[in-house]
Amino acid sequence: MKIHKHLRGLGSFCKRHHQHLVGTLITFSVALGVVGLRGIGSFEQIELKTYDYLLRSRSPEPPDKRVAIVEISEDDIQRKGAWPWSDQMFADLISRIAAAKPAAIGIDKYFDIPVGDASTREKGRQSLIAAMKSAGNVVNVTYVSVKEGARGVNLPEDLAKVSGAGFANIPTDEGSIVRRAQIAGDYGSLALELASIFLEKTPDKQIKFDPSKKQFSAGNQVIPRITDNYGGYRHEGSGGYETLINFRGKERSFEHISAVDVLDGKVNPDRLRDRVILVGITSIAQKDSFPTPFSTGKEELMYGVEVHANIVSQLLSAALDGRPFLRALPNDAESLWIVFWTLVGGTLATYVLNVGKNLTVLIVMAAGLSGAVYWAFLQALWLPFFPAFLGLLTANILVIAYQLAIQQSERKVLMGIFSRHVSKELVNIIWENREKFLQEGRITGQEVYVTVLFTDMRNFSSAAEAQKPGETLDWLNEYLGAIANEVLAHGGMVDKYIGDAVMAVFGVPIPHGSEVERDRDAQNAVAAAIAIAQKVIKMSNDWVEQGIPPVVTGIGINSGIVIAGSLGSAERLEYSVLGDTVNVASRLESFNKEVDGGEYHILISEDTHKRLDNKFKTEFVCNYALKGRQKETEIHRVVGFNQGQEDTKS
Structure with missing residues (x-):
């Protein structure tokens, strides 16, 4: 049992540190290669020069x-x-x-x-x-005579x-x-x-x-x-x-x-x-x-x-x-000198991942090597320069190449998960903070505080019947694209499309721990909801002129704790959030059918309402036990912005 435990521990360690271990293996391989090539005289002439x-x-x-x-x-x-x-x-x-x-x-x-x-x-x-x-x-x-017979x-x-x-x-x-x-x-x-x-x-x-x-x-x-x-x-x-x-x-x-x-x-x-x-x-x-x-x-x-x-x-x-x-120096000591500088190059590439910074430090290290060799020569000691420099440079380049290949693979995973769901700015932030939540090509589950927004179109069937079959998909894409654009513009993430419904989340995938950030997520979600409602009203008016029945979009918003992470198989992963907070937001959107959601048809929970810092006009609707819940939820409708608090898409 102890052996199996140790083996499992070793396997876990290797998985956690596989990049560093591979980088170390590359570095030592380079060191052995350089020392071996020097041993057969490959560098003799350049060393003498x-x-x-x-x-x-x-x-x-x-x-x-x-x-x-x-x-x-x-x-x-x-x-x-x-x-x-x-x-x-x-x-x-x-x-x-x-x-x-x-x-x-x-x-x-x-x-x-x-x-x-x-x-x-x-x-x-x-x-x-x-x-x-x-x-x-x-x-x-x-x-x-140095030649036989001479x-x-x-x-x-x-x-x-x-x-x-x-x-x-x-x-x-x-x-x-x-x-x-x-x-x-x-x-x-x-x-x-x-x-x-x-x-x-x-x-x-x-x-x-x-x-x-x-x-x-x-x-x-x-x-x-x-x-x-x-x-x-x-x-x-x-x-x-x-x-x-x-x-x-x-x-x-x-x-x-x-x-x-x-x-x-x-x-x-x-x-x-x-x-x-x-x-x-x-x-x-x-x-x-x-x-x-x-x-x-x-x-x-x-x-x-x-x-x-x-x-x-x-x-x-x-x-x-x-x-x-x-x-x-003795030959073994010279080999250690070469191995040392090769390790410097590999270690630098392993821990300084930014290519620009790595190049800067690499130049400093090369200058340090040159200075050390020159200083030693002034003391009448001839140290190997070229093999040490070759090891330093080659190990650095190969480990950097490996790191870039791994980064490209990880970036491909991240982009595949997020690129269609968040803004480009947020994608870059995700990439810069990838080590905080990306492990083995999968985003690990974690509890985060978010604000969830659900939208759903009313009268979809009637609007679809008024169009030719080939026109419906373009029409729906225009509608969903407008919603997604506003979510992204307000710093949110489009979690998924469910037919004509959209689920968006504010506060992921980079967790927001401070109350100020959580307040901002809630405010951004409500501002995005108003912008979506206003855009749908304008689009609906345009569609009416084209002979398409008017549509209404119901919106529900709730704030709270969820579990966020990768869902699906290794071949098809999606990032999503799960939890009661999501269910409440969905039920609030549906509740629009039973109560007056106001001009914008936006219903929010008390958890969201208390984070708005009086920046929006809201009205209390009721306390109601939403479908599937025994506990009542305090529900508010959003009427618009308070004076001087217009949408800044923060």
């Missing part, structure tokens, strides 16, 4: 004075008249730089093949070896004895865009080796590797590692230790010094002292340049030596200055 935009949107950072570039530009090549430069020229360049006592020297140029005239090549090579040995802090580049570039043994080595590999994304740095593989990168030399004088700030955790740290900071699913990346890990490059800015963000000026002794040694000096090519003709997040045009490329400079600076500034690495 968003990352680029965030990076460009930051304020430029000041140059890192610990790092400088001795560049071999196109102008330098032209001044020396040849490329590649000989080993002897590089030996001279290294000697000049070393004389200024830099912290470290990185040469972004392969020396696997000696360069120079046949007669001087060996001498030049020996000079290069001597220069590197004398400097004692030179790091040369290698290239690690050859790499190793550091020759003669140079390996006198200098360090670091690979120059730069991982690229689609479009050859550089966003990542590989700082270690089987050995360290050029940037890692140079930064390590610079930090030798500060033991507590060095770059270290923890074998147990398989992670690098720079000073007190762990260097975040890009895995297969990291930020917007999906399955991009190279197998090495990669991290996002926290660029200081666009190209030429570091001091560039002409290599020829250094060779010619035109550079003040102070510009090189105690700095990491990177020597590299900056000639576009040599094709050692890459697009970066800062590249918005074909010409805005960053040379490889500049990329290495950014990586060196990133490692040094993290260890010495606490400058953060760009990082992303």
